[in-house]
Amino acid sequence: MTLSLPRLQSQAWPGLIRHYWDYLPVSDSTPTITLNEGNTPLVSAPAIAEAIGKSCQVFVKLDGLNPTGSFKDRGMTVAVSKAKEKGAEALICASTGNTSASAAAYAAKGKMRAYVLLPDGYVAKGKMAQALMHGAEAIAIRGNFDEALAIVCEIAAKYPVALVNSVNPYRLCGQKTAAFEIVDALGDAPDWLCIPVGNAGNISAYWMGFSHYRNTGKSSRSPQMFGFEAEGSAAIALNRAIANPSTVATAIRIGNPASWHKATAARDLSGGDIGSVTDAEILAAYRLLAREEGIFCEPASAASVAGLLKYRDRVPTGATIVCVLTGNGLKDPDTAVKHCETDIHSGIPANLSAVAKVMGF
Ligand SMILES: *Cc1c(COP(=O)(O)O)cnc(C)c1O
Numbered sequence: 001m002t003l004s005l006p007r008l009q010s011q012a013w014p015g016l017i018r019h020y021w022d023y024l025p026v027s028d029s030t031p032t033i034t035l036n037e038g039n040t041p042l043v044s045a046p047a048i049a050e051a052i053g054k055s056c057q058v059f060v061k062l063d064g065l066n067p068t069g070s071f072k073d074r075g076m077t078v079a080v081s082k083a084k085e086k087g088a089e090a091l092i093c094a095s096t097g098n099t100s101a102s103a104a105a106y107a108a109k110g111k112m113r114a115y116v117l118l119p120d121g122y123v124a125k126g127k128m129a130q131a132l133m134h135g136a137e138a139i140a141i142r143g144n145f146d147e148a149l150a151i152v153c154e155i156a157a158k159y160p161v162a163l164v165n166s167v168n169p170y171r172l173c174g175q176k177t178a179a180f181e182i183v184d185a186l187g188d189a190p191d192w193l194c195i196p197v198g199n200a201g202n203i204s205a206y207w208m209g210f211s212h213y214r215n216t217g218k219s220s221r222s223p224q225m226f227g228f229e230a231e232g233s234a235a236i237a238l239n240r241a242i243a244n245p246s247t248v249a250t251a252i253r254i255g256n257p258a259s260w261h262k263a264t265a266a267r268d269l270s271g272g273d274i275g276s277v278t279d280a281e282i283l284a285a286y287r288l289l290a291r292e293e294g295i296f297c298e299p300a301s302a303a304s305v306a307g308l309l310k311y312r313d314r315v316p317t318g319a320t321i322v323c324v325l326t327g328n329g330l331k332d333p334d335t336a337v338k339h340c341e342t343d344i345h346s347g348i349p350a351n352l353s354a355v356a357k358v359m360g361f
Helices: 005-011 046-052 072-085 098-109 125-133 145-158 169-175 177-186 201-215 260-270 279-292 299-310 333-339 352-358
Strands: 042-044 057-062 090-094 113-119 137-141 192-196 224-230 273-277 320-325
Touching: 042 177, 046 057, 046 279, 046 299, 057 177, 072 098, 072 169, 090 098, 090 145, 098 113, 098 125, 113 125, 113 145, 125 137, 125 333, 137 145, 169 177, 169 201, 177 201, 177 320, 192 201, 192 299, 201 224, 201 260, 224 260, 224 299, 260 273, 273 279, 273 299, 279 299, 279 333, 299 320
Parallel strands: 057 320, 090 113, 113 137, 192 224, 192 320, 224 273
Antiparallel strands: 042 057
8 A cells, every 4th residue: 555645744753843843943944854853762771770779760762763873863953954944055063973974964865065074083983984874075183073173163154064063053952852752751851861961062952952841831840950971071070171081982072062051051050960970880881771771872872871870879769860872882883892791602613512502501
């Protein structure tokens, strides 16, 4: 049976711009450039609740199930649609990998060119593959993310290319929709929202989203916002910019977050905190999610769970907590293979008894 388009559209999720149209800065003159992003699962995570050791409910928001494998798609669909509306023909961004993967995909969908500036040697393999596969012009600089961002900001001011980093306010508008989805799923805001912090755009966007919903009566309250940086790039937690940020979690390897003040406002207005977690804590949470919850996220994403576990003594009894898992584990296979703590049984003869022996029979 062939389905007519109107029927398909009435059944399927149309992407976050069409779904949350009234909450976004769009109009009939905005061309919707969408890969039907958003509407990601909110999954119960009892093993994390158990590790906290008191009665509470923990959910994880699987934003790595967006079309390019990270939450960046939420902001990109709005930023690229608005750039197209204004007649832009090319996009530019600095990226630790996921922004460039997303920009490259939406540029392809919108028939625009994409230029992506990457810190040489610190971009996970899957993300690089995506940018190149979608046809972006990838430019690796001998410098870190913060330096790349400074360059693209200047280029966008000088040349006719649209900047799609999270300093573009349309990015944060789109990313607000993840907070909407959490409230729509739970019926109200959670008590705590735990989230990784890199450039600090996403924590700011969630806070805007929760505030927006509360102000329009869609929820009765807002959550306390708990952001977590990696210890080697913990600018906000330490209250000073870091010149040479370092962490295994490359997506949050950022030493001078662009949305610093928005993030500290979210922290202070919500009665939350921005702390840091070590690489060892990040990797332990990364493995816990994979082995006990069946969820493969990228290392940066696991910072939200690592932080929650670190703050377990502060969790109010009976609390409902959402941890945001920002990106898909398949993005960074090298880190997974290096830190999974299990090994392949290799060189086994191709016969039943040899295989059964390895299995312990
Ligand atoms: C971009 C990104 C982050 C950090 O988000 P910010 O908005 O920069 O704080 C965290 N995790 C993943 C997987 C990302 O791609």
